[in-house]
Amino acid sequence: MSKILEIFNTMEYGPAPEAPDAVKAWLDEHGRKFGLFINNEWVMPKGAKFYSSINPSNGELLAETTQAGQKEVDAAVAAAREAFGTWSKTPGVTRARYLYAIARNLQKHSRLLAVLESMDNGKPIRESRDIDVPLLARHFYYYAGWAQLMETELRDYQSVGVVGQIIPWNFPLLMLAWKIAPAIAMGNTVVLKPASYTRLTALLFAEIVAEAGLPAGVVNVITGSSSAGSMIVEHPDVDKIAFTGSTDVGRTLRKQTAGSGKKLSLELGGKSPFVVFDDADLDGAVEGVVDAIWFNQGQVCCAGSRLIVQENIAAKFIQKLKNRMQHMRVGDPLDKSIDMGAIVDQSQWDTIDGWVKTGIAEGGECFQPNIALPEKGLFYKPTLITGLDAAASTVQEEIFGPVLVSLTFRTPSEAIELANNTRYGLAASVWSDNINLALDVASKIKAGSVWVNCTNQFDGASGFGGYRESGYGREGGREGLFEYLRPTWMDRPRPEFSVNEKWGGHVPTLPSQPTTARANGHSLPPIDRTPKMYIGGKQVRPDGAYTSSVLSAKGKLVGQVGDGNRKDIRDAVEAAHKARTSGWAMRHGYNRSQILYFIAENLDARNAEFVKRIVEMTGRTQKSAQAEVDASVERLFTYAAWADKYGGTVQETTLRGITVAVNEPMGVVGIACPDENPLLGFISLMAPAIARGNSVVIIPSQKYPLSAMDFYQVLDTSDVPGGVVNIVTGDRDHLVKTLVQHEDVDSVWYFGSAEGSYHVENESAANMKRTWTGYGLPRNWMSREQGEGHEFLHEATQVKNIWVPTGE
Numbered sequence: 085m086s087k088i089l090e091i092f093n094t095m096e097y098g099p100a101p102e103a104p105d106a107v108k109a110w111l112d113e114h115g116r117k118f119g120l121f122i123n124n125e126w127v128m129p130k131g132a133k134f135y136s137s138i139n140p141s142n143g144e145l146l147a148e149t150t151q152a153g154q155k156e157v158d159a160a161v162a163a164a165r166e167a168f169g170t171w172s173k174t175p176g177v178t179r180a181r182y183l184y185a186i187a188r189n190l191q192k193h194s195r196l197l198a199v200l201e202s203m204d205n206g207k208p209i210r211e212s213r214d215i216d217v218p219l220l221a222r223h224f225y226y227y228a229g230w231a232q233l234m235e236t237e238l239r240d241y242q243s244v245g246v247v248g249q250i251i252p253w254n255f256p257l258l259m260l261a262w263k264i265a266p267a268i269a270m271g272n273t274v275v276l277k278p279a280s281y282t283r284l285t286a287l288l289f290a291e292i293v294a295e296a297g298l299p300a301g302v303v304n305v306i307t308g309s310s311s312a313g314s315m316i317v318e319h320p321d322v323d324k325i326a327f328t329g330s331t332d333v334g335r336t337l338r339k340q341t342a343g344s345g346k347k348l349s350l351e352l353g354g355k356s357p358f359v360v361f362d363d364a365d366l367d368g369a370v371e372g373v374v375d376a377i378w379f380n381q382g383q384v385c386c387a388g389s390r391l392i393v394q395e396n397i398a399a400k401f402i403q404k405l406k407n408r409m410q411h412m413r414v415g416d417p418l419d420k421s422i423d424m425g426a427i428v429d430q431s432q433w434d435t436i437d438g439w440v441k442t443g444i445a446e447g448g449e450c451f452q453p454n455i456a457l458p459e460k461g462l463f464y465k466p467t468l469i470t471g472l473d474a475a476a477s478t479v480q481e482e483i484f485g486p487v488l489v490s491l492t493f494r495t496p497s498e499a500i501e502l503a504n505n506t507r508y509g510l511a512a513s514v515w516s517d518n519i520n521l522a523l524d525v526a527s528k529i530k531a532g533s534v535w536v537n538c539t540n541q542f543d544g545a546s547g548f549g550g551y552r553e554s555g556y557g558r559e560g561g562r563e564g565l566f567e568y569l570r571p572t573w574m575d576r577p578r579p580e581f582s583v584n585e586k587w588g589g590h591v592p593t594l595p596s597q598p599t600t601a602r603a604n605g606h607s608l609p610p611i612d613r614t615p616k617m618y619i620g621g622k623q624v625r626p627d628g629a630y631t632s633s634v635l636s637a638k639g640k641l642v643g644q645v646g647d648g649n650r651k652d653i654r655d656a657v658e659a660a661h662k663a664r665t666s667g668w669a670m671r672h673g674y675n676r677s678q679i680l681y682f683i684a685e686n687l688d689a690r691n692a693e694f695v696k697r698i699v700e701m702t703g704r705t706q707k708s709a710q711a712e713v714d715a716s717v718e719r720l721f722t723y724a725a726w727a728d729k730y731g732g733t734v735q736e737t738t739l740r741g742i743t744v745a746v747n748e749p750m751g752v753v754g755i756a757c758p759d760e761n762p763l764l765g766f767i768s769l770m771a772p773a774i775a776r777g778n779s780v781v782i783i784p785s786q787k788y789p790l791s792a793m794d795f796y797q798v799l800d801t802s803d804v805p806g807g808v809v810n811i812v813t814g815d816r817d818h819l820v821k822t823l824v825q826h827e828d829v830d831s832v833w834y835f836g837s838a839e840g841s842y843h844v845e846n847e848s849a850a851n852m853k854r855t856w857t858g859y860g861l862p863r864n865w866m867s868r869e870q871g872e873g874h875e876f877l878h879e880a881t882q883v884k885n886i887w888v889p890t891g892e
């Protein structure tokens with residue numbers, strides 16, 4: 085009796101260990117030594133080198149795993165390539181059966197997977213059993229559905245090819261599911277490399293998939309170090325790289341794949357805000373914090389690691405949080421009643437500890453609860469650091485451990501400012517009982533997932549991914565499919581170019597030598613039109629006061645344009661930002677569509693003038709120029725139509741509540757136009773961007789820029805607010821170089837040369853901006869299939885998923 089009373093008083097739990105026997109038996113069955121899984125077979129390379137997989141909670145050696153080298157990477161890619169031939173042609177309904185079989189089989193082996201995951205990674209069995217593994221199966225069910233529907237719902241798309249997938253150690257099974265399920269559903273084949281610290285569950289998964297009957301070569305798992313990852317990235321026969329990991333490695337991969345024509349999606353790091361307003365349910369929010377930062381020992385990309393609390397409740401909230409921390413249990417991951425398990429590796433433990441020391445050195449006050457840790461193993465106490473400045477490195481950098489920093493705010497706008505004061509943009513959590521306030525803040529935080537009065541919600545039906553330096557591309561949901569699809573008309577680009585390190589340099593243009601004299605001595609010279617740029621809704625002279633001449637196909641002078649420089653681009657970016665923040669993105673779609681219709685109307689009214697200009701510049705026939713102008717008017721109608729029809733969807737997730745995917749604008753989009761179709765190319769790129777609420781800095785065709793310069797008069801008369809469209813003429817590569825290097829440009833679209841595409845992608849790595857390049861390949865702008873539609877809208881937007889639970 086007294087014992088029961090004692091338990092009630094202390095609320096102490098006894099240990100509830102999960103048995104590791106089945107895992108041990110599986111490891112023993114493999115002799116505790118694993119080869120690589122290629123073509124549904126275990127391959128042990130001759131003279132293989134090994135890596136020791138260790139249980140971080142007790143230091144026990146679990147098994148030896150192979151270090152793949154170039155030969156093995158080649159073999160895995162070859163297996164995937166061969167399998168791609170048949171798998172991509174296998175009907176979607178058949179692929180759906182395979183994915184369904186995989187999901188069933190994963191459920192049958194769910195406990196084995198969960199226990200192994202906890203032993204290999206150190207995460208609590210409560211999490212691996214109740215979150216990681218159920219979500220693993222869920223993703224295969226969800227994407228089995230998309231395989232079933234692909235032929236009817238995604239008719240304009242085809243598989244991409246062989247996909248190299250590289251994942252981190254924090255959610256080994258879940259990351260694998262996010263990547264493999266959509267890839268194979270869409271007919272691709274895969275070479276996956278798990279992180280070194282956590283290789284074992286990917287190997288067990290491979291075996292389970294083969295047992296489910298998946299054809300050989302569709303999924304290959306190779307273990308190895310970062311150099312094996314690099315070999316996958318560089319492999320010429322890999323068509324797409326999907327990477328989840330740190331922003332620094334993401335940057336390296338962007339550079340490595342630049343100009344190659346490989347598709348790339350990057351799910352990177354984060355430093356996500358957890359915002360608590362004074363009217364929030366504070367006890368609920370405290371539990372939210374526990375889940376946000378101490379889930380998986382804080383080794384979570386979207387961990388709510390920056391607590392931002394309203395000042396008037398901050399002291400009370402922090403006290404409640406500290407009280408809660410005193411009751412956290414840290415211990416054996418296989419104990420079903422612990423809150424936090426072990427840190428994955430000693431080096432990670434050291435990094436975390438280093439950050440805590442930095443936080444203290446930066447003036448922070450560190451709180452750790454007075455709780456016992458196991459004597460052995462890599463355990464770390466839940467940690468809270470208060471009193472730091474918003475600019476402190478501990479507040480800005482991803483710690484990737486159980487360390488929470490906290491800041492305070494007074495007003496909602498200050499909360500938003502603090503929340504966005506980061507180079508990342510992966511996730512956010514907002515707590516308030518005022519739904520209007522919470523949703524307003526959710527819409528203003530720049531992040532791919534925002535959880536209102538909840539945190540860390542995931543589901544196959546909802547996309548996940550970053551803004552800014554948290555990467556690009558989405559995993560999960562319908563939006564996640566497009567990472568593994570290519571339009572049917574498009575082959576895998578294989579651009580050929582050589583790299584000139586002086587790319588983007590430019591000597592201002594000298595006076596031209598037209599073959600036909602401008603004045604013949606008998607007639608008056610034409611009245612000169614001073615070449616201008618169009619910035620902030622005004623015609624402005626080029627900063628450098630240099631001018632270039634535009635000659636016709638026969639060498640006759642047809643006009644002049646300003647020769648833009650870095651300063652012109654910077655001014656244009658500033659104007660674009662002003663237009664954006666002054667509300668273009670906030671205007672409703674109806675209003676934007678009216679403006680696009682108005683542009684179309686005014687362009688059509690000057691139809692003949694534009695036709696004449698295209699004929700003059702390009703030497704094309706009247707008929708062909710007329711077709712281009714007509715198509716341009718038509719295209720404006722297309723995006724007037726799309727301006728109020730691409731807002732997003734309600735996702736059918738497992739949350740009791742609402743998950744809305746909002747297609748938000750990218751922000752400021754820099755665009756370099758192609759030379760073919762000087763008017764239509766320009767409009768095909770400008771119109772989708774502004775229809776979806778972006779403001780643009782656009783470099784018209786370098787060879788035939790005059791149509792764009794005539795077009796600004798159309799813009800002037802069409803109610804387009806100043807700064808929404810900014811036009812800078814000049815040397816395309818010189819100007820785009822400044823655009824891609826500019827910190828305040830969110831995305832760059834480039835339709836110049838193959839070499840230019842390489843440089844744009846390579847330079848974009850500096851702040852991980854999203855790019856869309858044409859690799860110097862032809863595109864038929866006149867065709868609706870290639871010149872408009874979903875591909876353009878997709879590039880003009882980024883998906884934010886907002887999760888709102890409902891009910892009392």
Ligand code: NAP
Pocket residue numbers: 250251252253254255277278279280281308309310311312313314317328329330331333334336350351352353354384385386482484510549550554555
């Ligand atoms: P990491 O060091 O970037 O490694 C990730 C993966 O890339 C591992 O498989 C690693 O192999 C491999 N790799 C490392 N260098 C490489 C290179 N040069 N070329 C090719 N592959 C290379 O990241 P991590 O420490 O494992 O994971 C933590 C990071 O992942 C955090 O920043 C976290 O925020 C992020 N993350 C993001 C998401 C998301 O969805 N956005 C989800 C989870 C985690 P080795 O292990 O063999 O070195």
